[in-house]
Protein backbone atom coordinates (compact mmCIF):
# COMPACT_ATOMS: atom_id res chain seq x y z
CA UNK A 1 0.00 0.00 0.00
CA UNK A 2 1.18 3.54 -0.78
CA UNK A 3 2.38 5.71 2.11
CA UNK A 4 -0.31 8.14 3.22
CA UNK A 5 0.07 11.88 3.75
CA UNK A 6 -2.44 14.70 4.08
CA UNK A 7 -2.93 18.41 4.53
CA UNK A 8 -5.26 19.50 7.32
CA UNK A 9 -6.87 22.93 7.64
CA UNK A 10 -10.23 24.69 7.85
CA UNK A 11 -11.28 25.60 5.21
CA UNK A 12 -9.33 23.13 3.07
CA UNK A 13 -11.12 22.67 -0.27
CA UNK A 14 -8.97 25.28 -2.06
CA UNK A 15 -5.63 23.90 -0.86
CA UNK A 16 -3.22 23.27 -3.72
CA UNK A 17 -0.94 21.04 -1.64
CA UNK A 18 -2.37 17.74 -3.00
CA UNK A 19 -1.57 18.80 -6.59
CA UNK A 20 1.90 19.91 -5.57
CA UNK A 21 2.80 16.72 -3.69
CA UNK A 22 1.31 14.53 -6.43
CA UNK A 23 3.58 16.31 -8.92
CA UNK A 24 6.62 15.86 -6.65
CA UNK A 25 5.81 12.15 -6.21
CA UNK A 26 5.49 11.61 -9.98
CA UNK A 27 8.71 13.46 -10.62
CA UNK A 28 10.74 11.52 -8.05
CA UNK A 29 9.00 8.14 -8.40
CA UNK A 30 7.77 8.02 -4.79
CA UNK A 31 4.90 5.68 -3.96
CA UNK A 32 2.60 7.87 -1.87
CA UNK A 33 -0.88 9.34 -1.70
CA UNK A 34 -1.70 12.79 -0.36
CA UNK A 35 -5.21 13.87 0.61
CA UNK A 36 -7.11 16.86 2.02
CA UNK A 37 -8.62 16.69 5.50
CA UNK A 38 -11.09 19.28 6.80
CA UNK A 39 -9.94 19.71 10.39
CA UNK A 40 -12.60 20.22 13.01
CA UNK A 41 -12.27 23.45 14.99
CA UNK A 42 -13.28 21.58 18.17
CA UNK A 43 -11.14 18.53 17.75
CA UNK A 44 -8.18 19.10 15.46
CA UNK A 45 -6.07 16.97 17.80
CA UNK A 46 -8.49 14.04 17.45
CA UNK A 47 -8.38 14.35 13.66
CA UNK A 48 -4.58 14.12 13.71
CA UNK A 49 -4.60 11.14 16.10
CA UNK A 50 -7.11 9.37 13.85
CA UNK A 51 -4.92 9.86 10.79
CA UNK A 52 -1.95 8.44 12.72
CA UNK A 53 -4.02 5.45 13.85
CA UNK A 54 -4.97 4.80 10.20
CA UNK A 55 -1.27 4.56 9.33
CA UNK A 56 -0.61 8.13 8.12
CA UNK A 57 3.09 8.94 7.75
CA UNK A 58 3.01 12.73 7.78
CA UNK A 59 0.82 15.81 7.52
CA UNK A 60 0.97 19.39 6.46
CA UNK A 61 -0.92 21.78 8.70
CA UNK A 62 -2.46 25.01 7.52
CA UNK A 63 -4.66 27.84 8.79
CA UNK A 64 -5.91 27.98 11.53
CA UNK A 65 -4.15 25.03 13.19
CA UNK A 66 -0.41 25.73 13.07
CA UNK A 67 -0.12 26.91 16.69
CA UNK A 68 -2.22 23.99 17.94
CA UNK A 69 -0.02 21.67 15.89
CA UNK A 70 3.01 23.07 17.68
CA UNK A 71 1.45 22.24 21.06
CA UNK A 72 0.55 18.75 19.85
CA UNK A 73 4.06 17.87 18.63
CA UNK A 74 6.11 15.68 21.00
CA UNK A 75 9.32 16.86 19.42
CA UNK A 76 9.20 20.31 17.82
CA UNK A 77 12.30 21.22 15.80
CA UNK A 78 14.25 24.38 16.55
CA UNK A 79 12.63 26.04 13.52
CA UNK A 80 9.20 25.15 14.87
CA UNK A 81 10.06 26.50 18.33
CA UNK A 82 11.22 29.80 16.87
CA UNK A 83 8.09 30.07 14.75
CA UNK A 84 5.87 28.94 17.63
CA UNK A 85 4.06 26.95 14.96
CA UNK A 86 4.22 23.66 13.06
CA UNK A 87 3.31 23.19 9.39
CA UNK A 88 4.80 19.70 8.97
CA UNK A 89 4.23 16.60 11.07
CA UNK A 90 6.21 13.42 10.60
CA UNK A 91 4.81 10.39 12.39
CA UNK A 92 7.54 8.09 13.58
CA UNK A 93 6.04 5.18 15.47
CA UNK A 94 4.39 6.79 18.50
CA UNK A 95 6.31 10.04 18.23
CA UNK A 96 4.90 13.13 16.56
CA UNK A 97 7.74 15.21 15.11
CA UNK A 98 6.88 18.82 14.30
CA UNK A 99 8.76 21.15 11.97
CA UNK A 100 8.13 24.43 10.19
CA UNK A 101 9.19 24.87 6.57
CA UNK A 102 7.36 28.15 5.83
CA UNK A 103 10.31 30.46 6.44
CA UNK A 104 12.69 28.25 4.47
CA UNK A 105 10.12 28.28 1.66
CA UNK A 106 10.03 32.07 1.54
CA UNK A 107 13.81 32.39 1.65
CA UNK A 108 14.29 29.76 -1.07
CA UNK A 109 11.75 31.41 -3.34
CA UNK A 110 13.23 34.88 -2.93
CA UNK A 111 16.90 33.89 -2.75
CA UNK A 112 17.19 30.82 -5.04
CA UNK A 113 14.35 31.27 -7.55
CA UNK A 114 14.49 35.05 -7.87
CA UNK A 115 18.01 35.90 -6.64
CA UNK A 116 17.09 38.62 -4.18
CA UNK A 117 20.30 39.88 -2.52
CA UNK A 118 19.52 39.65 1.20
CA UNK A 119 22.97 40.57 2.48
CA UNK A 120 22.98 44.15 3.77
CA UNK A 121 19.37 44.80 2.75
CA UNK A 122 16.69 46.70 4.63
CA UNK A 123 13.58 44.58 5.08
CA UNK A 124 10.11 45.69 6.12
CA UNK A 125 7.91 42.86 7.44
CA UNK A 126 4.23 43.82 7.59
CA UNK A 127 2.08 42.13 10.24
CA UNK A 128 2.90 40.59 13.60
CA UNK A 129 0.76 37.42 13.60
CA UNK A 130 1.70 33.80 13.00
CA UNK A 131 2.58 34.31 9.33
CA UNK A 132 5.18 36.96 10.18
CA UNK A 133 6.60 35.08 13.13
CA UNK A 134 7.03 32.01 10.93
CA UNK A 135 9.39 33.79 8.53
CA UNK A 136 11.15 36.20 10.90
CA UNK A 137 14.13 34.06 11.96
CA UNK A 138 14.81 32.52 8.52
CA UNK A 139 14.86 36.07 7.04
CA UNK A 140 17.35 37.20 9.70
CA UNK A 141 19.64 34.28 8.91
CA UNK A 142 20.05 35.66 5.37
CA UNK A 143 22.01 38.63 6.72
CA UNK A 144 19.90 41.76 6.19
CA UNK A 145 21.17 45.00 7.72
CA UNK A 146 17.83 45.91 9.29
CA UNK A 147 14.46 44.28 9.68
CA UNK A 148 11.54 46.45 10.74
CA UNK A 149 8.31 44.75 11.78
CA UNK A 150 5.36 47.11 11.32
CA UNK A 151 1.85 46.29 12.41
CA UNK A 152 -1.54 48.02 12.61
CA UNK A 153 -1.42 47.27 16.36
CA UNK A 154 2.04 48.62 17.16
CA UNK A 155 2.41 46.81 20.50
CA UNK A 156 2.29 43.41 18.78
CA UNK A 157 5.11 44.43 16.43
CA UNK A 158 7.21 45.60 19.37
CA UNK A 159 6.55 42.32 21.17
CA UNK A 160 7.58 40.23 18.16
CA UNK A 161 10.72 42.34 17.69
CA UNK A 162 11.64 41.72 21.33
CA UNK A 163 11.17 37.99 20.81
CA UNK A 164 13.71 38.16 17.97
CA UNK A 165 16.31 39.43 20.45
CA UNK A 166 18.47 40.83 17.65
CA UNK A 167 19.83 44.40 17.41
CA UNK A 168 18.87 44.58 13.72
CA UNK A 169 15.17 44.16 14.50
CA UNK A 170 12.72 46.84 15.61
CA UNK A 171 8.95 46.95 15.83
CA UNK A 172 6.57 49.86 15.23
CA UNK A 173 3.13 50.92 14.04
CA UNK A 174 2.29 51.39 10.34
CA UNK A 175 2.06 55.14 10.96
CA UNK A 176 5.70 55.27 12.14
CA UNK A 177 7.17 54.36 8.73
CA UNK A 178 7.21 57.88 7.33
CA UNK A 179 10.57 58.82 5.80
CA UNK A 180 11.94 55.27 5.85
CA UNK A 181 12.96 53.25 2.78
CA UNK A 182 13.20 49.50 2.32
CA UNK A 183 14.74 47.16 -0.27
CA UNK A 184 12.19 44.44 0.38
CA UNK A 185 8.67 44.68 1.79
CA UNK A 186 7.12 41.35 2.81
CA UNK A 187 3.38 41.30 3.47
CA UNK A 188 2.46 38.89 6.25
CA UNK A 189 -0.84 40.55 7.17
CA UNK A 190 -4.30 39.14 6.61
CA UNK A 191 -5.42 42.42 4.94
CA UNK A 192 -5.48 40.69 1.54
CA UNK A 193 -8.38 38.49 2.67
CA UNK A 194 -10.53 41.62 2.39
CA UNK A 195 -8.73 42.72 -0.78
CA UNK A 196 -7.00 45.43 1.26
CA UNK A 197 -3.42 46.57 1.70
CA UNK A 198 -1.88 47.68 5.03
CA UNK A 199 -1.84 51.48 5.30
CA UNK A 200 1.86 52.15 4.60
CA UNK A 201 3.38 55.35 3.14
CA UNK A 202 3.50 55.59 -0.67
CA UNK A 203 7.24 56.15 -0.68
CA UNK A 204 8.58 53.46 1.64
CA UNK A 205 9.93 51.25 -1.17
CA UNK A 206 13.53 52.16 -2.06
CA UNK A 207 14.42 52.63 -5.71
CA UNK A 208 14.95 49.11 -7.12
CA UNK A 209 13.12 47.62 -4.13
CA UNK A 210 11.03 44.45 -4.24
CA UNK A 211 7.65 43.50 -2.75
CA UNK A 212 6.54 40.01 -1.71
CA UNK A 213 3.03 38.99 -0.72
CA UNK A 214 2.91 35.74 1.24
CA UNK A 215 -0.60 35.26 -0.19
CA UNK A 216 -1.38 34.26 -3.75
CA UNK A 217 -4.40 33.98 -5.98
CA UNK A 218 -5.42 33.36 -9.57
CA UNK A 219 -5.42 37.15 -10.04
CA UNK A 220 -2.65 39.47 -8.79
CA UNK A 221 -3.25 40.11 -5.08
CA UNK A 222 -3.95 43.59 -3.71
CA UNK A 223 -0.39 43.79 -2.38
CA UNK A 224 1.15 42.66 -5.68
CA UNK A 225 -0.82 45.46 -7.33
CA UNK A 226 0.45 47.87 -4.67
CA UNK A 227 4.03 46.89 -5.53
CA UNK A 228 3.43 47.28 -9.27
CA UNK A 229 1.85 50.70 -8.74
CA UNK A 230 4.71 51.86 -6.51
CA UNK A 231 7.60 51.01 -8.81
CA UNK A 232 8.73 47.66 -7.39
CA UNK A 233 11.50 46.08 -9.45
CA UNK A 234 9.76 42.77 -8.68
CA UNK A 235 6.27 42.39 -7.16
CA UNK A 236 5.97 38.71 -6.24
CA UNK A 237 3.15 36.67 -4.76
CA UNK A 238 3.39 33.66 -2.45
CA UNK A 239 2.89 30.84 -4.94
CA UNK A 240 6.63 30.15 -5.09
CA UNK A 241 6.79 30.10 -1.28
CA UNK A 242 3.91 27.60 -1.21
CA UNK A 243 5.71 25.22 -3.56
CA UNK A 244 9.06 25.66 -1.81
CA UNK A 245 7.68 24.99 1.69
CA UNK A 246 6.01 21.89 0.24
CA UNK A 247 9.33 20.76 -1.25
CA UNK A 248 11.01 21.13 2.14
CA UNK A 249 8.26 19.01 3.73
CA UNK A 250 8.57 16.42 0.96
CA UNK A 251 12.30 16.24 1.61
CA UNK A 252 11.73 15.68 5.35
CA UNK A 253 9.39 12.80 4.59
CA UNK A 254 11.02 11.14 1.59
CA UNK A 255 14.68 12.24 1.70
CA UNK A 256 14.52 13.49 -1.91
CA UNK A 257 14.42 17.14 -2.94
CA UNK A 258 12.05 17.64 -5.90
CA UNK A 259 12.66 20.13 -8.69
CA UNK A 260 10.25 22.97 -7.92
CA UNK A 261 10.47 25.07 -11.10
CA UNK A 262 8.23 22.88 -13.29
CA UNK A 263 5.67 22.62 -10.49
CA UNK A 264 5.51 26.38 -9.99
CA UNK A 265 5.06 26.73 -13.73
CA UNK A 266 2.33 24.09 -13.81
CA UNK A 267 0.36 25.89 -11.07
CA UNK A 268 0.59 29.26 -12.83
Ligand code: ATR
Pocket residue numbers: 126127128129130131132151152153156188189190191196197198199
Ligand atom coordinates in the same frame (compact mmCIF):
# COMPACT_ATOMS: atom_id res chain seq x y z
P1 ATR B 1 -1.77 35.02 10.83
O1 ATR B 1 -1.54 33.87 11.75
O2 ATR B 1 -2.26 34.67 9.46
O3 ATR B 1 -0.61 35.96 10.78
P2 ATR B 1 -3.17 36.68 12.72
O4 ATR B 1 -2.35 36.19 13.83
O5 ATR B 1 -4.64 36.89 12.92
O6 ATR B 1 -3.07 35.77 11.45
O7 ATR B 1 -2.53 38.06 12.22
C1 ATR B 1 -3.08 38.80 11.21
C2 ATR B 1 -2.16 40.00 10.95
O8 ATR B 1 -2.71 40.77 9.90
C3 ATR B 1 -2.04 40.93 12.14
O9 ATR B 1 -0.75 41.48 12.13
C4 ATR B 1 -3.11 41.99 11.82
O10 ATR B 1 -2.89 43.24 12.45
P3 ATR B 1 -3.41 43.48 13.97
O11 ATR B 1 -2.44 42.80 14.86
O12 ATR B 1 -3.40 44.96 14.12
O13 ATR B 1 -4.79 42.88 14.03
C5 ATR B 1 -2.93 42.10 10.34
N1 ATR B 1 -4.10 42.66 9.63
C6 ATR B 1 -5.30 42.06 9.41
N2 ATR B 1 -6.10 42.87 8.67
C7 ATR B 1 -5.38 44.00 8.41
C8 ATR B 1 -5.65 45.21 7.68
N3 ATR B 1 -6.81 45.41 7.08
N4 ATR B 1 -4.67 46.15 7.63
C9 ATR B 1 -3.48 45.94 8.25
N5 ATR B 1 -3.16 44.82 8.94
C10 ATR B 1 -4.10 43.86 9.03
